[in-house]
Amino acid sequence: MPTTGTATLCKAERQHRRGVIGQLFEGGGSKSISVFPLRVVYMPVGRDEVEAPVSILVSVPKRHFKRAVKRNRVKRQLREAYRLHKHILLDTMANGENALVLAFIWLDKELHTTEELMDKMKKILSRIAEKMQQQQQQS
């Protein structure tokens, strides 16, 4: 388990495979949770299909922010927030047989403070962790 425990976010943890991403948005196995201004689409996959137990991607639609500078700002904030709080999820997933793919989608047209986004990230990750735990216990 390479990256567990430390607050890093290397390339393996960022999802970039076209096929997996396509499945995530079109396939039936994915579910979503919203905590404004965020929406998370997540999907459990086989552990051997991806490189890391939890991998993410961040999407900020162009229609919300016309300028690339603002889109980059939001992506960086979100990556940072996930990086600092991903242990919430990893603790749950570490021993499971499945891996998880997450997509963070930005919903607002305004920028938010980093402090606020940290808070929202904590909330949303805990909720996903809860659901995954239930699933594991059922199976």
Add this chain to the structure above:
RNA sequence: GCAGUUGGACGGCUUGUCGCUGACCCUUCGGGGGAAGAGGAAAGUCCGGGCAACACAGGGCAUCCCACUUGUUAAUGGCAAGCAAUCCGCGAGGGUUGAGCAGUGGAGAAGAAAAUAACCGCCCCUCCCCCCUUUUCGGGUGGUGGGGUAAGGGUGAGAAGGUGAGGCAAGAGCUCACCAGCCGUGUGGUGACACACGGGCUGUCCGCCUUGGGAGUUGUAAGGUCAUGUAAACCGGCGCUAUGAGGGUAGCCCGCCCAAGCCGGAGGGUAGACCGCUAGAGCCACACGGUGACGGGUGGCGCAGAUAAAUGACAGGCACCUUUCCCUCAUACGGAGAGGCACAGAACCCGGCUUAUAGGCCGACUGCUUUC
């Protein structure tokens, strides 16, 4: 000192914690260390080139782009220095326009009339009526008919070159002077043009058109290597050694070339890695040539390469700007607080253009004011 014109350069610095990409180095192949890491516009994708793939005997027509001159450059529709007309500004300066004395067409409304001008007006002649004067000659008002006239009228972007004088029945480049335009000659300039002399006598705008110059197409998702999968399979149509199906030759035609397969349907596979990918018309400094754009020369430097897309997040300090308060004669010096700190993110690489931009800095010049 104030106001302004124009050109140029900058557009933060720094500490700590936690991260991202990563040349290269080490490795017990698990990993560890780690140089370096956004812009003047990286933007819009509006021009031009490099590079790449494909195409390319030749000719005609069509299409598209450019249009004062000379220069500059790899190249341009850029840039520099100029030319002419016109507009704005007291000025330094700034804006707009710019091939064509061939042909052809159009110009609403307004106005009499928009280009072989006569509505009103002005002038002459014939005739008629009336009046005045009267010996007659003559004069006047009005009207019919004929003719001359572009000075005046209002309209318009534009009214038959303009102004003045002469001339005339009234007028007119009819004549003359000056001015604008055009043509010819001469002089100067590489040239656009300028000046001088002479000549004739001259509308404005917009098309088509003509002339000269130029253009192969597609863009790094180009293009290449490897990996994966396989199918030289199946169905239908046309053709099968040519009297040739079909294809290429940028859109069409001629011509030329290739040619044994071609077209359609249904279906299958991959959408991952590497190269391209950053040494380039490169950046900096110094003199030199040139009014300048720029050029060649010498020396130095090694300067982002991501790919669901790195170059950051957070906390503090400094600088800068605005503002409030304290001190003070003071808007000076000093101190305290609050707020602000632009536009904006590389995506093959360059040269331009255009647009966005808080804030201050430097050079040259102009006007006003003060002092000497």
